[in-house]
Amino acid sequence: xxxxxxxxxxxxxxxxxxxxxxxxxxxxxxxxxxxxxxxxxxxxxxxxxxxxxxxxxxxxxxxxxxxxxxxxxxxxxxxxxxxxxxxxxxxxxxxxxxxxxxxxxxxxxxxxxxxxxxxxxxxxxxxxxxxxxxxxxxxxxxxxxxxxxxxxxxxxxxxxxxxxxxxxxxxxxxxxxxxxxxxxxxxxxxxxxxxxxxxxxxxxxxxxxxxxxxxxxxxxxxxxxxxxxxxxxxxxxxxxxxxxxxxxxxxxxxxxxxxxxxxxxxxxxxxxxxxxxxxxxxxxxxxxxxxxxxxxxxxxxxxxxxxxxxxxxxxxxxxxxxxxxxxxxxxxxxxxxxxxxxxxxxxxxxxxxxxxxxxxxxxxxxxxxxxxxxxxxxxxxxxxxxxxxxxxxxxxxxxxxxxx
Amino acid sequence: xxxxxxxxxxxxxxxxxxxxxxxxxxxxxxxxxxxxxxxxxxxxxxxxxxxxxxxxxxxxxxxxxxxxxxxxxxxxxxxxxxxxxxxxxxxxxxxxxxxxxxxxxxxxxxxxxxxxxxxxxxxxxxxxxxxxxxxxxxxxxxxxxxxxxxxxxxxxxxxxxxxxxxxxxxxxxxxxxxxxxxxxxxxxxxxxxxxxxxxxxxxxxxxxxxxxxxxxxxxxxxxxxxxxxxxxxxxxxxxxxxxxxxxxxxxxxxxxxxxxxxxxxxxxxxxxxxxxxxxxxxxxxxxxxxxxxxxx
Numbered sequence: 001x002x003x004x005x006x007x008x009x010x011x012x013x014x015x016x017x018x019x020x021x022x023x024x025x026x027x028x029x030x031x032x033x034x035x036x037x038x039x040x041x042x043x044x045x046x047x048x049x050x051x052x053x054x055x056x057x058x059x060x061x062x063x064x065x066x067x068x069x070x071x072x073x074x075x076x077x078x079x080x081x082x083x084x085x086x087x088x089x090x091x092x093x094x095x096x097x098x099x100x101x102x103x104x105x106x107x108x109x110x111x112x113x114x115x116x117x118x119x120x121x122x123x124x125x126x127x128x129x130x131x132x133x134x135x136x137x138x139x140x141x142x143x144x145x146x147x148x149x150x151x152x153x154x155x156x157x158x159x160x161x162x163x164x165x166x167x168x169x170x171x172x173x174x175x176x177x178x179x180x181x182x183x184x185x186x187x188x189x190x191x192x193x194x195x196x197x198x199x200x201x202x203x204x205x206x207x208x209x210x211x212x213x214x215x216x217x218x219x220x221x222x223x224x225x226x227x228x229x230x231x232x233x234x235x236x237x238x239x240x241x242x243x244x245x246x247x248x249x250x251x252x253x254x255x256x257x258x259x260x261x262x263x264x265x266x267x268x269x270x271x272x273x274x275x276x277x278x279x280x281x282x283x284x285x286x287x288x289x290x291x292x293x294x295x296x297x298x299x300x301x302x303x304x305x306x307x308x309x310x311x312x313x314x315x316x317x318x319x320x321x322x323x324x325x326x327x328x329x330x331x332x333x334x335x336x337x338x339x340x341x342x343x344x345x346x347x348x349x350x351x352x353x354x355x356x357x358x359x360x361x362x363x364x365x366x367x368x369x370x371x372x373x374x375x376x377x378x379x380x381x382x383x384x385x386x387x388x389x390x391x392x393x394x395x396x397x398x399x400x401x402x403x404x
Numbered sequence: 405x406x407x408x409x410x411x412x413x414x415x416x417x418x419x420x421x422x423x424x425x426x427x428x429x430x431x432x433x434x435x436x437x438x439x440x441x442x443x444x445x446x447x448x449x450x451x452x453x454x455x456x457x458x459x460x461x462x463x464x465x466x467x468x469x470x471x472x473x474x475x476x477x478x479x480x481x482x483x484x485x486x487x488x489x490x491x492x493x494x495x496x497x498x499x500x501x502x503x504x505x506x507x508x509x510x511x512x513x514x515x516x517x518x519x520x521x522x523x524x525x526x527x528x529x530x531x532x533x534x535x536x537x538x539x540x541x542x543x544x545x546x547x548x549x550x551x552x553x554x555x556x557x558x559x560x561x562x563x564x565x566x567x568x569x570x571x572x573x574x575x576x577x578x579x580x581x582x583x584x585x586x587x588x589x590x591x592x593x594x595x596x597x598x599x600x601x602x603x604x605x606x607x608x609x610x611x612x613x614x615x616x617x618x619x620x621x622x623x624x625x626x627x628x629x630x631x632x633x634x635x636x637x638x639x640x641x642x643x644x645x646x647x648x649x650x651x652x653x654x655x656x657x658x659x660x661x662x663x664x665x666x667x668x669x670x671x672x673x674x675x676x677x678x679x680x681x682x683x684x685x686x687x688x689x690x691x692x693x694x695x696x697x698x699x700x
Contacts, residue, residue, distance in 0.1 A: 051519035051620075185669045215669040219625040221421065221614055224414035224542070225660045231540070232407050247521035247617035254616050258531035259540060279523035279616035 039082035040075075040343055042067065042330070043107025043131075045098035045122035050090030052118050058318045059114055059136035059326030060085070065313055066330035076334050077341070088113060088122060095121035103129050108343050109333055114156070114322070116140040116147075116188070123148045132345045134333070136325040137291075139189060141403050144372035151349050153367065155325035155332070155360075157291075157374040159189050163196025163243065164401035165289040165379050166266040170239055171204040173381075173393070174264055174287075179210050180230050180237035182252060184244030186218040193268050194243040196401045201241075211237045218248040227259045239263050245270040250279040257283065272321045272382065274389065282387045289379035290321040291362045293391040298380065300394075303361050321380070328360040363394070375400040406538045411661040417545035419653030420552035421610060423646040425630035426637065427559070428603040430645035434576040435596050436491065438498040439631060442482060444623025445509035446604035447611065450475045451618045452517060454608065455524050464527075472605035479601025483594055491593070506627070513620035522618045530613045544614055551606060556646060559599075563642075568595050636682050638689025647690055652679075 044063065046056040067081045075081060084105045086098035099110050099122035110126040113119035114137035123133035127149040135143045135154040143154035170176045179201055184190045201209045212233045214226035230237065242265055244252060249270060256265070257280055264285045271288040292303045306327065310319055335358065336351035337343055352372075357364035363377040378396040382389055425443075432440045453474045457467045486505050490497055533542045563569040568591070574582040575592045583589050611626070612618065629652065637648025655678055659671045667674070682690070 049515075051514055054518055054520040183669075213665060215671070217672070221611060222414070222418055224417065224545075225411055225657050228407065228410045228414065228540075228661070247523075247615070247619055250521065250523055250617050251615040254531065255614075258542065259533060260535075275520060276523045276617070278525035281525060281528075 037079070039080045040077075040108075040337070041102075041106040042081055042083050042109055042111070042333070043099070043102025043105070044083060044085045044111040045088055045095060045102055045126075046085070046111060046113050047090045047118060048085070048087040050088075052088075052090035052113060052115065055114050055137070058320040058323030060111070061314045061318055062310065062323045062326035063111060063136070063330055065310055066327040068313075069309075070330060070334055076337050077343075081330070081334075088118070090118060092118075092121040095119070096125045098122055099125035099133075100129075103131055107131065108345050109134060109348070111136065111326070111329060112138070112143075114138045114325075116142055119143070120148065123152050127151050130345055132333075132349055134329050136329055137322040139192070139373070141371060141373040145370060150369075151345055153349075153352060153372040155328050155362065155365075155374075156322075157377055157379060158196075158401070158403055159192030160196030160199065160401040160404060161375060161377075161379060161397065162268050162289045163193040163198070163241075164200040164397055165196075165381065165395050166193075166241055166287075167197045167200035167204060168397060169287060169289075169381050169395055170241070170264070170266050171201065173395075174239070176238045176264065177205045177209060178235055178238045179205075179241050180233055180239070181210060181213040182223070182226060182230075182240060182242040182244065182256075183213060183215050184218060184242075184248050184252075185215045186248070187245070190243040190245060190268065192404050194241075195404050197241050197243070199402055208235075211235060216244075216248070216252065218244070220248075221251075223252050223255055227256060227261070230256075230261065231259070237263065240265045242267045244268065246276055250276040253283070253286070254280045269322065269379075271384070277384070277387055280387075284385045284387075286384040287392065288382055289395065290382050292321050292324050292380050293382060293389075294319050294321045294323075295389060295391065297391040299391065300361070306361055321382075324361050328362050328365070331360055332358065332365065371403070373403075375403070407661070410539055411657055413539065413541055413545060414661075415654040415657035417542070417548045417653075418657055419650035420548040421607070421614075421649075422629055422633050422653040423649030424548075424552050424555065424603060424607045424610070425626050426633035426645035426649040427555070427642060428600040428607065429627070429630045429634045430637075430639070430642050431596050431600045431603070433634065433639055434642065435572060435579070435593060436487070436498070437495060438487065439502060439634075440482070440487075440600065441499070441502040441627055441631070442486075442505040442509060443600065443604055443630065444625075444627030445506050445513075446475050446478055446482075446601055446623070447608040447626055448513060448618070448620060448623035449478055449509065450605045450608035451612050451622060452513065452522075454612055455522050455618055458524050458526070468609065471609055472602055475601040475603075475605025475608065476598045477601070479597040479604065480594055483597040487597075488590070488593070491589075506623075510620050510624070517620065519620060524612055524616045524618065526613060526616055530616075544610070547613075548610055551610065552646075555603070555606065559642070568592070572596060632676075632679055636679055636689055638691035641689075641691050644689055644691035651682075651690070 047053045067083050071080045084102045086101040088095035088098045109132040112122040112133050112135050119135050119138050126133035133152045137156045138154050139156045139159045143152045183194045214229050216223045216226055267288045269290045272290045292298055296304045296307050298304050336348045339351040340347040353367050353369050355367045378394045381392040381395050383392045428443050450471045454471050533540045563573055571587045572592050633648035633652045634645045638644030655675050659674050
């Protein structure tokens with residue numbers, strides 16, 4: 001459109017000049033005081049419905065707690081943290097949409113679901129938009145340079161760490177030498193944990209350390225035959241390593257104890273939580289690795305204080321040990337942003353990769369340019385005696401387990 | 405030898421459970437040509453009723469009938485609300501409707517009780533075993549087999565000796581002719597659903613006593629097993645469903661017991677290869693129905 005008269009053009013130009021000064025923070029080169037008031041948006045593309053929310057809500061709550069505490073102390077770089085949540089509905093397609101939704105609201109970090117299958121669609125979207133994705137309790141190292149990309153992280157430990165912890169704990173703490181395995185082959189996680197055990201235990205107890213390996217599936221109503229294999233195995237096994245998740249592991253342990261097998265059982269961190277205990281009344285002699293003790297008896301007083309604060313804000317029903325990873329993400333992010341002096345994702349990712357044994361509630365945390373997952377952070381070994389959970393010890397692995 | 409005997413006991417128990425599941429599917433299929441994929445949800449809902457009643461500390465004398473009644477009522481409601489209006493429809497319509505009912509019930513459960521597995525605190529009896537000469541016979545194994553045998557006998561007598569039972573068999577043979585002869589279609593179908601609901605309630609009790617855990621999707625695997633057992637046994641014949649259930653149970657346990665270590669993780673692949681082989685050899689199933697011809 002041609003501007004016909006010079007006075008109209010001049011008026012238009014003056015108005016444009018005035019508006020660029022008047023509107024706060026509008027132009028790219030606006031002064032830092034107006035930028036500092038805008039909050040840092042933390043996006044969460046996690047499951048609030050559809051089934052997986054039982055895993056994501058505990059970590060999301062912990063994230064909310066951490067954000068509230070950081071804000072109460074003045075925020076980061078003079079800016080408050082603002083959480084924006086979008087429901088993935090436990091569906092991959094919705095996961096991608098949820099990530100895009102929070103990114104469009106200004107998120108430069110997106111929290112994703114605690115499982116690679118559920119969380120990767122959102123993580124991939126974040127990566128493609130140049131934004132950090134962070135899984136709370138998703139153990140897969142594919143949340144990292146070897147999978148999603150250099151801007152993807154997880155606060156969890158690689159699955160093999162749990163298996164290696166079980167192996168070392170059984171050998172060195174319980175002084176057991178002969179293992180019988182019950183492996184749930186339904187999913188990657190349980191096979192990873194098994195891989196960690198099968199790698200470490202023979203290194204300690206010799207090739208004959210693992211007497212036999214029985215497999216089963218989540219959907220099996222009965223593991224009678226596998227139990228028979230245990231009873232007829234020679235040399236007689238001294239303990240059981242069971243790599244499975246709920247509800248399969250509750251069913252299995254119930255049947256194992258019902259068959260009169262009283263040997264110690266070591267398992268995965270899915271034995272965490274008290275919901276499943278009624279299925280096996282008066283259970284004893286069971287041990288498993290977890291991220292922290294949620295009972296208030298952890299050896300780290302900061303963890304016990306966190307548990308108290310969580311219960312005060314959210315009650316006990318969503319209190320899970322792995323939930324603490326959601327809290328640690330914020331602590332780690334805040335530290336990295338302060339180090340980098342900016343929220344620019346590439347620079348923050350670099351700062352995160354500089355973490356060497358940074359003390360978080362889950363333990364001393366390390367990220368590198370090759371691995372955005374934990375291999376050497378000590379896990380918390382919990383025990384179950386007479387139907388009650390209790391803290392046993394923190395376990396530092398003698399060496400890093402393999403990444404499958 | 406002990407291992408083989410023990411495996412035989414395990415196989416018998418699992419086979420009984422599968423046979424029970426298959427019966428529930430076969431009952432409806434025989435009369436309506438409908439595979440009720442929502443049968444699994446009958447089991448699931450009955451299971452949750454069991455859970456809440458155990459939690460409320462009600463006596464077992466109340467809980468067991470309540471669970472069975474739940475199965476019956478829900479099945480009859482399914483018939484009345486979902487299937488009656490589409491009774492004469494295409495097989496694919498019936499199938500999709502049963503999937504829809506199944507999916508609906510699973511998601512209602514997901515929304516109301518959450519996907520977190522629930523653990524049921526059961527009396528010690530359900531975890532105990534008889535031990536005899538190196539063999540371990542779980543009390544539940546005995547219950548599984550006895551219940552299935554008793555049910556088969558009672559069901560057989562019902563179908564042969566009672567009026568409504570004979571009418572059901574007539575309807576299964578030739579629905580149109582039965583109606584012409586005065587058989588009340590609605591009553592027959594409702595009875596079939598009620599019976600399948602009763603079977604689902606019993607199966608739910610047995611499953612929960614075995615596993616002591618519940619999830620909204622617990623019925624899905626049960627119904628797939630039941631469906632496959634019905635197909636290999638011969639659709640439309642109750643005896644076939646029972647045989648199919650036992651074959652599937654025995655095959656599963658046998659492969660679990662005797663496959664070498666490296667292959668046992670692929671047990672189900674072998675089981676279903678066996679199923680495919682059985683169907684290639686006998687496409688109409690092991691027991692062919694007398695009326696195994698396409699109905700006009």
